[in-house]
Amino acid sequence: MAVHFFHTSDWHLGQLFYNYSRQFEHEQFLIWLIEQIKQKQPHALLISGDIYDVINPSSTAQKQLYQFLAEAHAVAPHMQTLMIAGNHDSGYRIEQIEPLLEKYNAKTVGLVRWRADRSLDMDRLILPIYNPQQQIVAWCIALPFLRNAEIIGFNEHTQDSQSAIEYLHETLIEEAKKRKTDDQALIIMSHAHMQGGQESDSERCIIGNQEALSTTLFDHGVDYVALGHLHKPQKVSQPFIRYSGSPIPLSFSEKNYKHQIVEVYIDPIHEQPEQRFQFSALHIPRTVAMHRLTGDLEQVMQQLKALPADKVITNIEQREYVDIEYHSNTAPPLNLRQQIEDILPSEQYRLVRLSRKRLALQLDDSSHSKIDLEPPTPTQLFSQIWQNMGYDSNSEVSSDFLTLLEEAQEKQRQNNTGQ
Template sequence: MSVHFLHTSDWHLGQFFYNHSRHYEHEQFLAWLIQQIKDKQPHALLIAGDIFDVINPSSQAQKQLYQFLADAHDTAPHMQTLMIAGNHDSGYRIEQVEPLLEKYNAKAVGVIRWNDDKSLNTERLILPIYDVQKNIVAWCVALPFLRSAEITGLNDQTSTSQSAIEYLHHTLIEEAKRKKTPEQALILMSHAHMQGAETSDSERPIIIGNEEALSTTLFDDAIDYVALGHLHKPQKVGQAHIRYSGSPIPLSFSEIRYKHQIVDVRLDPQNTEQSYQFDAVAVPRSIQLIAIRGSLEDVFAQLQALPQGEIDEIEQREYVDIEYHTTQPPALNLRQQFEDALPKNRYRLVRISRQYLPNEQQPEQAAHLSLEPPTPEKLFQTLWQKQGYEADASVLKDFQLLIEQAQHALDDEPSA
């Protein structure tokens, strides 16, 4: 028996990019994905977390997801959609609509649940995948983002975050191995940061100093494929079958060169010659991100050389990020000068930053000034250091835990 599924993650529906909605770009991606489902007719679609960009997504973002699920079900009624919560998602929120999801042959796993005797509730975390004839062709261990407060202190095996993570993986994988037959595949879907993986600057930090990045030794050799979410760059981690699919659109200018994709996976555990096949399917980019770098003279030359041709809809215009290098303070009307140099009605200038170069008055290392607002972590570090303290790893870890707890507390607040 073989199983065929598509692996994707980190949609970040509802994201605003420098105050610009990404709704159009997500619409284009989802329409493209529906066409892939129509053409390929997989048994399952795996969405490995960060479905939404924020814990309390807008009604527009939620509608976008549920309309996709309805369209996907119409396109491939036999296909199951399996989703897990990422660190940007509210696990409780995505599980709230379970009756609606069932109508679309979809399942969401948002949180880890425990039995009355403090043992792990494995039933909700190990999901069967069926073929058209309703035969089980695979089992999927679905692990949402693991928040320390939800997994520690429940029993003797969960005294620390690390022991709890090891206990969860071992317990679930062993139970899944008991369920599966030799002809059925075993898949694990997780939203986590793995050791050795490459990050970008758009990913919300969920570890400090890489000390809590997970090891691939957590994954038993019996697992045929590990479908990862959280990191936006498509990549394998150590072995070919442990993969991040990456985000479908670039979520920051640092991701311009990423080859955004979904992974088309076919597994056949009984085929001793080729038990798996992974194909990266490139996602078309509907709106370009353009990074301009150099001296002011170079920047103006690059702006004036950009392709012409007006784009009527503002939300379909291309994004431009400028970093100019200078030894002098900027002119007061510099932004307007940049806007005037851009071809008319085609681009959105979303960020300007300057790189000061050393001169006679500044012999020391060049200072970089960004006009972006600081992240909570950077703001905390700056204020902490101004007080004369050193923000070491333990302090940053405690601060990150406070941020997680604050974000998680939003789950319990009623929507406005």
């Protein structure tokens, strides 16, 4: 029996983008997703973690999720919504709403739980997926973001992080295979960083290679791996191991991603092996444009003047984002931001960031042949730091520094004399 489902992840409901709410953008995505569900009528919707942007989401963000669940259930009553907690979510929080979720044919897995005998509670982690005729068409292993406190030290197989992760995958896959029949698919939903996955600039500072997991955890008996955590849509190692990516760009480094959800069909007993697994990307419309301007100040000003000025956008959440990084080794004019805002049509755009990137200093050939082992004097050090900050030499500032230096040296001499 074939199973048909949607794979999405990393919604980050409630995100503040340079202190601006993303509520409108998330709202438009959810309206679009409801329409896809209404048209396609999948058996299940898999949300692979990071539902919220923070562990304690705002009431507005929670309301967005609950309203979506109600509307999705209204247009596709048979569809199951299966969710796992990501590293941005509180596993306890999203499991507390189970009575509400049941009303909308939804389930969530926030934590890995263990029984009193220290065995794994597999019934909460292996979930059946039904078709409209209430026949089981697939089994889904739901693995939330694995925190060490929840998986280490429970038995002889979980003495450290690596052994615990291997034990969890091996045990759950083995048990799921016992429960499934040949005509039922096996799916894994996981929020993890897999080796070979491409992260965005905004993710590199919080992910790191230390936690990257090997795709060898998923043996040949698995039909599809629905991953969350990385925001770029991509396959990892095999076509059936996929990140759906985030539905909206969560940083400027993600503005060129083709944001999507993944539509998947699996027929485990199809006569043609290449037809047993099929997927397609459903691209999500961008509702708020993002502009990144770079170059020297003159180039940036020209780019600013070239931006279209053909809209009046009343709602500030719908105005287009502008990020500026200009290249210079000199200090900015004091009124630079005002100059930019005077050019930028305020009723169409939001200037969310203005930053300066220093150019690489060119050294002459003679500087490469000389190695000065003498430590810099306080005056030399101050002058070097002052110039690196982009400020010009100034006799008045230098005089003030020398005065302060002499006062400090005199105080030091007095302290030494008094000892």
